[in-house]
Amino acid sequence: xxxxxxxxGFEELAAKYPDFPRLLIRKLDAELRGVTLTGRAxxxxxxxxxxxxxxxxxxxxxxxxxLGGALFRxxxxxxxxxxxxxxxxxxxxxxxxxxxxxxxxxxLWLLDGDEPVEDIxxxxxxxxxxxKTSRGTPMVKxxxxxxxxxxxxxxxxxxxxxxxxxxxxxxSFPTRVFRRKPGYTQEGLDDLYETMNEALKEDGKWxxxxxxxxxxxxxxxxxxxxxxxxVKVLTTLRKSFGTEKIYAKMVASAFSREQMxxxxxxxxxxxxxxxxxxxxxxxxxxxxxxxxYFGRQYWIDSALSxxxxxxxxxVCTQFVGGVELxxxxxxxxxxxxxxxxxxxxxxFAKNGVGPIAIIHRLEKGTxxxxxxxxxxxxxxxxxxxxxxxEIHRKYNLSVDFNNYRCHPTGDLDRLHTSKITNKPxxxxxx
Amino acid sequence: xxxxxxxxxxxxxDSESIKVVSTADEDGxxxxxxxxxxxxxxxGNLAFGEEFEGSQTNVNLVRSIxxxxxxxxxxxxxxxxxxxxxxxxxxxxxxxxxFKKFYLAEREKRGPDSELAGVWIITxxxxxxxxxxxxxxxxxxxxxxFRHFDRSSVRKIKR
Numbered sequence: 001x002x003x004x005x006x007x008x009g010f011e012e013l014a015a016k017y018p019d020f021p022r023l024l025i026r027k028l029d030a031e032l033r034g035v036t037l038t039g040r041a042x043x044x045x046x047x048x049x050x051x052x053x054x055x056x057x058x059x060x061x062x063x064x065x066x067l068g069g070a071l072f073r074x075x076x077x078x079x080x081x082x083x084x085x086x087x088x089x090x091x092x093x094x095x096x097x098x099x100x101x102x103x104x105x106x107x108l109w110l111l112d113g114d115e116p117v118e119d120i121x122x123x124x125x126x127x128x129x130x131x132k133t134s135r136g137t138p139m140v141k142x143x144x145x146x147x148x149x150x151x152x153x154x155x156x157x158x159x160x161x162x163x164x165x166x167x168x169x170x171x172s173f174p175t176r177v178f179r180r181k182p183g184y185t186q187e188g189l190d191d192l193y194e195t196m197n198e199a200l201k202e203d204g205k206w207x208x209x210x211x212x213x214x215x216x217x218x219x220x221x222x223x224x225x226x227x228x229x230x231v232k233v234l235t236t237l238r239k240s241f242g243t244e245k246i247y248a249k250m251v252a253s254a255f256s257r258e259q260m261x262x263x264x265x266x267x268x269x270x271x272x273x274x275x276x277x278x279x280x281x282x283x284x285x286x287x288x289x290x291x292x293y294f295g296r297q298y299w300i301d302s303a304l305s306x307x308x309x310x311x312x313x314x315v316c317t318q319f320v321g322g323v324e325l326x327x328x329x330x331x332x333x334x335x336x337x338x339x340x341x342x343x344x345x346x347x348f349a350k351n352g353v354g355p356i357a358i359i360h361r362l363e364k365g366t367x368x369x370x371x372x373x374x375x376x377x378x379x380x381x382x383x384x385x386x387x388x389x390e391i392h393r394k395y396n397l398s399v400d401f402n403n404y405r406c407h408p409t410g411d412l413d414r415l416h417t418s419k420i421t422n423k424p425x426x427x428x429x430x
Numbered sequence: 431x432x433x434x435x436x437x438x439x440x441x442x443x444d445s446e447s448i449k450v451v452s453t454a455d456e457d458g459x460x461x462x463x464x465x466x467x468x469x470x471x472x473x474g475n476l477a478f479g480e481e482f483e484g485s486q487t488n489v490n491l492v493r494s495i496x497x498x499x500x501x502x503x504x505x506x507x508x509x510x511x512x513x514x515x516x517x518x519x520x521x522x523x524x525x526x527x528x529f530k531k532f533y534l535a536e537r538e539k540r541g542p543d544s545e546l547a548g549v550w551i552i553t554x555x556x557x558x559x560x561x562x563x564x565x566x567x568x569x570x571x572x573x574x575x576f577r578h579f580d581r582s583s584v585r586k587i588k589r
Binding site: 073 | 456483484485486488489492493495496497520521522523524525526527529530533534537546548
């Protein structure tokens with residue numbers, strides 16, 4: 001970033017982009033600056049059944065509070081509260097002063113300094129939290145959640161790119177709370193089955209599941225064992241749902257056509273191998289593991305060929321928005337960064353793959369955190385989310401399995417949900 | 431927030447009343463939908479269930495909450511008593527106790543495969559009585575030159 005990147009604040013950006021909802025700019029700003037909860041807010045969360053103490057599940061003696069979810073008025077979720085998330089309690093590099101959530105005149109508010117800026121609503125934590133499987137495993141360790149409505153199944157935390165000392169530079173995956181080695185045993189699958197059945201008892205609670213694992217290069221062909229783990233979990237979920245198809249999102253490595261067919265036959269309905277960063281040189285620098293195994297083009301081809309198997313609207317790839325601005329090799333201006341990333345997003349959309357983007361969290365345990373990198377500015381994210389949503393609309397492409405309730409990309413898509421059909425738009429590959 | 435008159439509260443709580451929400455899309459195209467679940471909350475706000483995330487009503491309401499646009503609710507009973515309530519979306523709840531209450535009511539009404547995407551909460555800002563007799567009286571007073579001469583109240587003598 002150079003001196004041309006004068007950074008606009010919230011009000012300046014709201015004035016500059018009047019067609020971008022103020023509330024969503026606030027949401028992005030809160031994610032970048034972070035959100036803390038005051039003692040009064042924590043007390044309110046406890047009163048509303050929204051504060052869970054996971055210390056016993058984790059075998060810790062000190063309290064480990066987890067919030068059941070916090071929502072803005074429009075139903076979008078408050079990001080930036082990582083210490084209150086089950087999976088991501090690590091430290092982060094932030095921009096500016098953090099927001100706080102407090103009780104003001106009896107109501108919950110997001111405060112910028114002393115000023116209440118948005119109403120906040122807590123959500124009760126899930127009813128299966130605190131329960132154990134018949135083998136005595138805390139259920140929250142078997143299936144965690146991105147609250148309020150997404151069940152989170154970590155297949156395992158190991159990633160061969162980390163093991164081979166070539167991790168993606170923004171990634172902290174192996175440091176997550178529930179560390180799990182590859183290789184589901186029958187006992188582990190039984191725990192999963194029991195936990196899913198218990199979680200699914202709760203009326204109107206869950207709307208999505210994510211399956212997530214690190215890249216595992218082992219097997220007869222590379223990634224075969226990773227696919228095998230997904231198949232085991234999908235098979236277990238089929239038992240829980242009693243259906244052939246499982247409507248879960250599956251974040252995975254770049255698989256071959258044969259491997260994807262195995263997954264589809266096991267019940268998978270979606271697939272997302274993440275490209276992370278579009279620029280070729282930056283991809284090599286930021287994702288050395290993916291570059292070595294088996295290169296950018298292989299990851300692109302995998303996403304594209306998945307459309308034939310899972311269908312348009314059921315395959316997406318994710319950009320880690322902001323990593324292309326990391327120095328010394330990244331873009332020097334947000335204009336250049338956005339031009340590159342949105343070019344990539346359009347390329348994928350043109351080929352039936354839904355592009356999505358997350359906000360790059362400079363998280364403790366990542367290479368970029370240790371390098372004291374600086375997060376991208378708020379305006380970058382406003383323009384990125386706007387650009388991605390416009391591409392979804394242009395190509396008549398939904399990313400419903402990454403909708404606004406579980407992913408920041410989906411927010412603006414809410415304005416055209418009624419129009420998107422996932423049929424190819426004119427001039428696009430069908 | 432406008433305090434709703436008792437007559438309006440009674441009308442809303444009448445299960446036989448027709449309840450309609452009117453919204454507009456980005457180009458101003460109107461869209462209406464029936465909302466049988468419309469109810470008054472303890473704080474005076476109005477709430478109704480939205481069955482589908484991808485409905486035009488839902489999309490229009492999202493636009494309204496983001497850009498501070500009005501929506502309109504119309505309630506009419508079997509005798510023709512009609513009220514129009516103009517308000518602003520305050521909140522969309524898709525989790526938590528209020529949502530669950532509406533969700534379970536939807537299940538009760540439509541069975542185990544029913545869906546409810548969320549609950550919209552509307553803050554009323556203006557209430558108008560649109561009942562025919564009331565409106566006729568208002569119009570006669572305001573616009574006497576738009577009355578037809580053969581109306582019984584205008585020409586008393588008939589030959």
